[in-house]
Amino acid sequence: MSNIKPSLAKGTRDFSPQEMVKRNFIFDTIKKVFKKYGYAEIQTPSMENLSTLTGKYGDEGDKLIFKILNSGDYLAKANQINLAEKNSSALISSISEKALRYDLTVPFARYVVMHQNDIALPFKRFQVQPVWRADRPQKGRYREFYQCDVDVVGSPSLLNEAEFVLIYQEALTNLGMKDFTIKINNRKILSGIAEIIGKPELIIDMTVAIDKLDKIGLDGVIKELLDRGFTDADIDKLKPVILLEGNNETKLAQLKEVLANSETGLKGIEELEQVYSYVQNLLSGSQLKFPDLELDITLARGLNYYTGCIFEVKTNEAAMGSIGGGGRYDDLTGMFGLKGLTGVGISFGADRIYDVMDELELFPESATAGTTVLISNFDAQAELYALPVLQQFREAGIAAELYPASAKLKKQMGYADAKSIPYVILIGSDEMESGKLTLKNMQSGSQQQLNAEEITSILIKEINGAD
Amino acid sequence: MSNIKPSLAKGTRDFSPQEMVKRNFIFDTIKKVFKKYGYAEIQTPSMENLSTLTGKYGDEGDKLIFKILNSGDYLAKANQINLAEKNSSALISSISEKALRYDLTVPFARYVVMHQNDIALPFKRFQVQPVWRADRPQKGRYREFYQCDVDVVGSPSLLNEAEFVLIYQEALTNLGMKDFTIKINNRKILSGIAEIIGKPELIIDMTVAIDKLDKIGLDGVIKELLDRGFTDADIDKLKPVILLEGNNETKLAQLKEVLANSETGLKGIEELEQVYSYVQNLLSGSQLKFPDLELDITLARGLNYYTGCIFEVKTNEAAMGSIGGGGRYDDLTGMFGLKGLTGVGISFGADRIYDVMDELELFPESATAGTTVLISNFDAQAELYALPVLQQFREAGIAAELYPASAKLKKQMGYADAKSIPYVILIGSDEMESGKLTLKNMQSGSQQQLNAEEITSILIKEINGAD
Numbered sequence A, B: 001m002s003n004i005k006p007s008l009a010k011g012t013r014d015f016s017p018q019e020m021v022k023r024n025f026i027f028d029t030i031k032k033v034f035k036k037y038g039y040a041e042i043q044t045p046s047m048e049n050l051s052t053l054t055g056k057y058g059d060e061g062d063k064l065i066f067k068i069l070n071s072g073d074y075l076a077k078a079n080q081i082n083l084a085e086k087n088s089s090a091l092i093s094s095i096s097e098k099a100l101r102y103d104l105t106v107p108f109a110r111y112v113v114m115h116q117n118d119i120a121l122p123f124k125r126f127q128v129q130p131v132w133r134a135d136r137p138q139k140g141r142y143r144e145f146y147q148c149d150v151d152v153v154g155s156p157s158l159l160n161e162a163e164f165v166l167i168y169q170e171a172l173t174n175l176g177m178k179d180f181t182i183k184i185n186n187r188k189i190l191s192g193i194a195e196i197i198g199k200p201e202l203i204i205d206m207t208v209a210i211d212k213l214d215k216i217g218l219d220g221v222i223k224e225l226l227d228r229g230f231t232d233a234d235i236d237k238l239k240p241v242i243l244l245e246g247n248n249e250t251k252l253a254q255l256k257e258v259l260a261n262s263e264t265g266l267k268g269i270e271e272l273e274q275v276y277s278y279v280q281n282l283l284s285g286s287q288l289k290f291p292d293l294e295l296d297i298t299l300a301r302g303l304n305y306y307t308g309c310i311f312e313v314k315t316n317e318a319a320m321g322s323i324g325g326g327g328r329y330d331d332l333t334g335m336f337g338l339k340g341l342t343g344v345g346i347s348f349g350a351d352r353i354y355d356v357m358d359e360l361e362l363f364p365e366s367a368t369a370g371t372t373v374l375i376s377n378f379d380a381q382a383e384l385y386a387l388p389v390l391q392q393f394r395e396a397g398i399a400a401e402l403y404p405a406s407a408k409l410k411k412q413m414g415y416a417d418a419k420s421i422p423y424v425i426l427i428g429s430d431e432m433e434s435g436k437l438t439l440k441n442m443q444s445g446s447q448q449q450l451n452a453e454e455i456t457s458i459l460i461k462e463i464n465g466a467d
Helices: A017-036 A058-064 A080-084 A088-095 A105-114 A159-174 A187-197 A200-210 A213-227 A232-242 A248-258 A263-282 A332-336 A350-359 A380-395 A409-418 A429-434 A452-466 B017-036 B058-064 B080-084 B088-095 B105-114 B159-174 B187-197 B200-210 B213-227 B232-242 B248-258 B263-282 B350-359 B380-395 B409-418 B429-434 B452-466
Strands: A047-049 A098-100 A123-132 A144-153 A180-186 A293-295 A309-315 A322-329 A343-348 A373-375 A400-402 A423-426 A437-441 A447-450 B047-049 B098-100 B123-132 B144-153 B180-186 B293-295 B309-315 B322-329 B343-348 B373-375 B400-402 B423-426 B437-441 B447-450
Touching (some): A017 A123, A017 A350, A105 A123, A144 A350, A159 A263, A159 A309, A159 A322, A159 B380, A180 A263, A187 A200, A187 A232, A187 A248, A200 A213, A232 A248, A248 A293, A263 A309, A263 B380, A373 A409, A380 A400, A380 B263, A437 A452, B017 B123, B017 B144, B017 B159, B017 B350, B047 B105, B080 B088, B105 B123, B159 B263, B159 B309, B159 B343, B180 B187, B187 B263, B200 B232, B248 B293, B263 B293, B263 B309, B322 B350, B373 B380, B373 B409, B380 B400, B380 B429, B380 B452, B423 B452
Parallel strands (some): A180 A293, B373 B423
Antiparallel strands (some): A144 A343, A180 A309, A309 A322, A322 A343, B123 B144, B144 B343, B180 B309, B322 B343, B423 B437
């Protein structure tokens, strides 16, 4: 037994009761919306076979996967040449069979392939679980963090894309956000643009460069395009596209002209128009605020992956990168040998959403509430009196505590304060005689003499009101 | 990209939508009870510094901890002597800094010590998270499984013990269990017995032996006691204690006689009586069924650890080991240098509870429900008609889907069946003309012509009824 002062592993966090209530508020709100749209939860194990993960995230990603050391005499079974050469990287596969989940997408692909005979297509699933990355920890970047993914596989319908726009709109609105933009683009439009310029093979270079417009400005983008093999003539053609302005209709009208000779490009425009039309029809009789859906031709996000619509969400109320994103991919499960299964999905950046909500003080009071009432405890007689009252509150669904020992009032009040318990009941000899207990509102400081039933009603109102 | 057929890491599980709904029903039910009793949720990271975990679970436990391989050129920083000698075990600490959580208790102790200035004592917390053990997988034993722990530190009051009895009673009752026994014992009684025999130093040997009464019978226990250094005379004294019969009062009365000369033993009896009295007083005005609380003198459970009351819960409705247990420990945080903090806690065996509930078919219908209604899709016109109706359902809180493409009736019905969707809405030209949609009850097969508002009412009733 070491007596060393304990610490957290680098890049990891504890979550206190106050933080957990807020985090659960976010997860519960988002999950509730997922379910309303017909998505069902699955979970996959934290550890996967290393071979399932390796090669799916690029060389850089492979290095960031946390590997689990084999049990037992792992060196005896290690590759002896790699061991003798002290080749750390090559040795891994012979001393580590398992690794921690790096994202939710690859395990989901594995899930779909392994359970393909049990699932009904289209398969609509959501998954909210932690992932682990051996990144250098820094502000806002952790080695363990949650991802909230919602995807449908096996359905090419653009209704799915439209519903994801609504899922963002409804979930973020329910979280209390008032001003956010859902950016949308389409890989086919980007392909069309590269085609028109006559450099379809440079689509990745093009999009990587224009994706940086926000960060490095037009001059930066132009410089990068030149570096990446585009000519001044190409850039002249690209400029109007990059600088596209106006509302979505204006942008799409301009794009239609530019892309008039690209079948792929026109298909991309058609898809966006269809998504927009679905959103309008879905919301034609709705109370939900119409989403701020903005066509952003510079939006790329891991383009290698996406084949159709691409999404990204930004809050306009706080300085924060994207709080969500996603898109359509046409070959999720190909990596495991199941070809031709189209999918589309989005994710919510729960940690960033937490920070935004904290900054804007969007968490409702109910999302900070634990125990509703504390019964004070001054002596054995009052404690005895309190016991059935305590249980009566709980049976009415009220979170209630009896201070577990007789103690000074100040100490008990301090406990209620520290736990943000909104009501304290004082039981002294007067109270026991009259049956009227003293209910103290900890926020206002006001006190009332009431019997247990009256208190129950007040507390139930408090709970329901706070919801 | 490998095209190898993917598999799960040994000893791990995927959870399908159907399983997740059931698992969430268990976790939600238990958490709701924890909260009513004033417990607040915390979470700790999946990975801890290896030094935090090592030495806390015994040598066998240390081997079962999953170690995480350091990133980068780990062999360069490894202990070169251990490496040259291929000493797998000694090398671990120089190539692995982090490890996966083995239980929730040690991380909780670390949490309390690290946050001791921020938490109000008594600190009542619950924690529901997975843990990992490199055990040999077998039926019902997994390498990743959830623990549900609820503990209070900093309060010696036996009210806590009594409330844990009620937490078991209420949570298991709410899960639908009807016949289960909460066994209780007290370490001080076991100490007293060892004292009376005159072998206080053999208390561990004694309890390890009598703990096996259920499995190996009296003769087996006697043999083991002889092997462990007890004499025939000792066993003559022990026998009546081991074979204690009758109800709790009878047992306690007999024990009082046996332990008349042991201060510690009598203290243990007094504690049990106090817990029993608290339970009675708490429930004096309650609807909750009085718990089947049974004094079991052979109950020991990791005795080294417990210092007061010890609990274990068994279902009597299915053949299953314990589905929960716990007790009081007086030095949880001593391992991290914070002495003298008493604690008491229990845990629920969620996986075993799941198996029992599945066997007894205790999951309510609401715990198998996902989407409530599927709107069928036969052509573009019907789809367009359906879109605002779909959204209207969702805004009323109903989980609803529109089949995302026009398809044959059989295919759409198959989808509803596979997802156990209880209602399907059929929209054809008649329906669009009259505004009366066909609502099909998938279980009874009956159909009704209703407008969207009428259907909304029916579905809301369905949801509330199922709750």
